[in-house]
Amino acid sequence: MFAPGLLAGKRILITGGGTGLGRSIGSRYLELGAALLICGRRAAVLETAAAELQAETGGHVQTHVCDIRDPAAVDAMMTTIWAEAPLDGLLNNAAGNFISRTERLSPRAFDAVLAVTLHGTAYCTMGVGKRWIEGGRGGSILSIVSTSVFTGRAFTVPSAAAKAGVLAMTRSLAVEWGPRGIRTAAIAPGLFPTAGAMSRLSPAGPDATIAGVPLRRAGDHAEIANLAAFLMSDQAGYINGDCITIDGGRWLAEGAAQNDALFDWTDEQWDQFRGSRKA
Ligand SMILES: NC(=O)c1ccc[n+]([C@@H]2O[C@H](COP(=O)([O-])OP(=O)(O)OC[C@H]3O[C@@H](n4cnc5c(N)ncnc54)[C@H](OP(=O)(O)O)[C@@H]3O)[C@@H](O)[C@H]2O)c1
Numbered sequence: 307m308f309a310p311g312l313l314a315g316k317r318i319l320i321t322g323g324g325t326g327l328g329r330s331i332g333s334r335y336l337e338l339g340a341a342l343l344i345c346g347r348r349a350a351v352l353e354t355a356a357a358e359l360q361a362e363t364g365g366h367v368q369t370h371v372c373d374i375r376d377p378a379a380v381d382a383m384m385t386t387i388w389a390e391a392p393l394d395g396l397l398n399n400a401a402g403n404f405i406s407r408t409e410r411l412s413p414r415a416f417d418a419v420l421a422v423t424l425h426g427t428a429y430c431t432m433g434v435g436k437r438w439i440e441g442g443r444g445g446s447i448l449s450i451v452s453t454s455v456f457t458g459r460a461f462t463v464p465s466a467a468a469k470a471g472v473l474a475m476t477r478s479l480a481v482e483w484g485p486r487g488i489r490t491a492a493i494a495p496g497l498f499p500t501a502g503a504m505s506r507l508s509p510a511g512p513d514a515t516i517a518g519v520p521l522r523r524a525g526d527h528a529e530i531a532n533l534a535a536f537l538m539s540d541q542a543g544y545i546n547g548d549c550i551t552i553d554g555g556r557w558l559a560e561g562a563a564q565n566d567a568l569f570d571w572t573d574e575q576w577d578q579f580r581g582s583r584k585a
Pocket residue numbers: 321322323324325326327328345346347348351372373374375398399400401402403422426450451452453494495496497498499500501502503
């Protein structure tokens with residue numbers, strides 16, 4: 307689909323790049339010639355992913371253990387990265403989310419989702435942006451949001467609020483940092499089965515939700531990886547501040563109520579889910 311070497315010469319950091327969509331996108335970036343850096347909280351997960359990605363693609367992967375909720379840790383990671391060479395791209399992919407009736411959420415649970423999805427994304431974005439501006443160079447920031455940014459989403463209200471904030475940041479910075487050569491964009495994915503998303507968001511599994519997707523299937527990781535490669539590449543050099551949806555048309559069909567079965571869950575079912583999530 308792309309010329310080999312589309313991303314050659316680019317150093318790209320993917321937050322949460324050790325699992326799920328971040329890992330799949332990282333694999334595509336490596337195939338297209340990028341030097342890849344991945345971060346997350348779990349060293350073993352990152353190291354395993356890096357070894358596998360290097361074996362699969364022959365590319366180079368650097369790992370950074372970093373909890374993006376901690377601004378000092380993000381700043382230290384960026385300083386370490388810049389000591390070697392500046393980044394050319396940042397993919398904000400790390401996030402936290404789980405289903406819950408909103409009236410049952412504690413303030414702490416609400417804050418926990420905002421801390422990673424909104425604040426952590428902001429710390430990473432500011433960390434690269436200020437260094438690019440200080441260094442007089444540009445770069446690209448791509449953020450994975452959700453179709454909830456358009457419709458809101460029942461039972462994942464903190465995430466919907468956080469992702470809407472990330473899209474507002476994407477659009478705001480497109481205008482503020484565009485003149486500095488920094489380009490921003492976002493992707494709003496639909497259903498792309500990953501272990502993380504299935505366990506926290508779709509306990510009934512992907513098959514239970516496919517009926518609501520007009521194309522009647524889940525997304526293939528290669529499809530979002532190709533979109534993320536294009537948007538990170540110089541071929542997308544005039545796309546700034548936009549959000550591209552890749553969901554088989556699901557948000558148009560289902561809007562804010564994508565998990566209909568949850569309206570009928572009993573208190574006991576919610577208790578059971580909460581217990582399994584903490585285990
Ligand atoms: N899969 C879907 O269908 C779907 C749909 C819409 C949007 N999305 C979005 O796509 C992105 C990836 O989701 P996914 O399905 O691939 O889930 P995932 O595999 O659970 O990925 C989340 C990643 O974020 C990292 N992370 C979480 N908290 C972190 C923190 N505080 N600091 C640093 N890293 C942290 C995790 O690593 P550690 O736990 O090791 O830190 C993990 O690698 C998310 O932004 C999600 O909202 C996914």
